[in-house]
Amino acid sequence: DVKVTQSSRYLVKRTGEKVFLECVQDMDHENMFWYRQDPGLGLRLIYFSYDVKMKEKGDIPEGYSVSREKKERFSLILESASTNQTSMYLCASSLIGLAGFEQYFGPGTRLTVT
């Protein structure tokens, strides 16, 4: 079974704080992703990484950065948290299945910025 873990389930931070969200997968997947999920909008891709030290912007990278120093770990960084970054953050890793890229998600981190 694929296992993707995230460092926190719930997090409350103040505006302007630097926030680190950690994600670890144990299946040696090369591809890892960070999404945010907001009601009515579906999942939106923030950043993804296809290899160690490689990263590419997704649809909504503004206000975020990422780090991938080891294959199993992909971190999302909010340099200066703002209230509009209050959201559910989901990390995923993927493999190529018969039908294409299958993504496996961590449990999510519900971040509240006050």
Place this chain on the structure above:
Amino acid sequence: RKEVEQDPGPFNVPEGATVAFNCTYSNSASQSFFWYRQDCRKEPKLLMSVYSSGNEDGRFTAQLNRASQYISLLIRDSKLSDSATYLCVVNGNNNNDMRFGAGTRLTVKP
């Protein structure tokens, strides 16, 4: 227009009912299609891939209509445990090109 559109529901059905969800996508070059299930306050989990010829997994049947650019999910003999949000996902075969619908919420009642 959203890239992947779903009826948000909610669909409220009795146990044993058959229920169908549709999803339309805008990118005609899309190659891969999936249904994910998401329980309340949990992460999305892959329910089934959708193949061109259609496929079935127990009580669940997925269909793809490329000409009309929609996919469907049919659930037969609904169980209480089927209550969840169902996400339609479309992929253009690139790593970063997974497009998620906002989900259709299903509640199965006794």
